[in-house]
Amino acid sequence: MSVLRLEGVRVAFGEHEVLRGIDLEVQPHEVVALIGASGSGKSTLLRAITLLQPIADGRILLGADDISDPRTDADAVRSRIGVVFQQFNLFPHLSVLENIALAPRVVHGVPRAEAADRALGLLDRIGLADRARSYPDRLSGGQQQRVAIARALASEPALLLLDEITSALDPELVGEVLELVRGLAADGTTILMATHEMAFARDVAHRVVFLDDGVIGEQGPAAEVLSAPRTPRARAFLARFTG
C-alpha cells in the first residue's frame, strides 16, 4: 500500500485554481522531489496533505485512511506526518532537547525520561548531542534546521514533508542540511520534498514530479526528468538551473 495517495486534488483561492486535479502516490521508502516554478503550487500541495489547506475536490489518503474526509481528526493526522518548512520554526523558549521531546511527550504520551532519551538519540544522529541544552537562538541556521528535522522525526512519522528547507539558509550552511536528508533517504525514510536544489534532487530523489501551474506537467525517475525532460515546459523550467 502506498504511504500517500492523492486523487484529483483541487485547491482554489477564490477564482484562482492553484491545484487543478493532482494525482500522486508515494510508496514506502520512496523519496519524491516536487519541483516547479514559484507559484506552481508546491507549498499548497504540501499544506493540503497536512490539512492546513482545505481542498475543493478530490481525496487524500494516508495509508488506508481517507484524511480528506471532513470527519478526520486533523491533529491525529498531523501526528503521523513530519513537516519541516523553510523557516526554522523551533520553539524559542524551549531547549533543543525539549523541542524534540515535546510532541512525543504531549501528543503521544511517551514518558518524559524516555522522550528525552529518544531526543538525545536523534541529536546524536544529527551530530548535535552536545547542544541538547542550548536554546535555538544559540544555534546557526543550519543547526536549527537540523534540529527541526529531528523534531519532525521524533514522532516516528510515516511520511516526512520538506518544503524548501534550505532556501532561507546562507549558502555555506545548505550542505549540512542536505547531508542529513541524504542520510535519512539512505535509511529508508519516506520523503516528499519541494525543492529548488536540482543537483540534490537528482542525487537523492527516486522520482521527480514537475508541477506546472497546478497540474503535474511531467514525472518520472529523477535522472530522466532532470536530464532529459520530455515536455517543453519542463525543459524550459530546468534550463534555468544549468549555468
Ligand SMILES: Nc1ncnc2c1ncn2[C@@H]1O[C@H](COP(=O)(O)OP(=O)(O)OP(=O)(O)O)[C@@H](O)[C@H]1O
Ligand atoms: N492563502 C492564499 N491565498 C491566496 N492565494 C494563495 C494563498 N496561498 C498561496 N496562494 C497562491 O497560490 C499559488 C501557489 O502558491 P504556492 O505557495 O503553493 O507556490 P510554490 O510552488 O510553493 O511557490 P514557491 O516556489 O515560491 O514556494 C500562488 O499563485 C500563490 O499566490
Ligand SMILES: [Mg+2]
Ligand atoms: Mg513554496
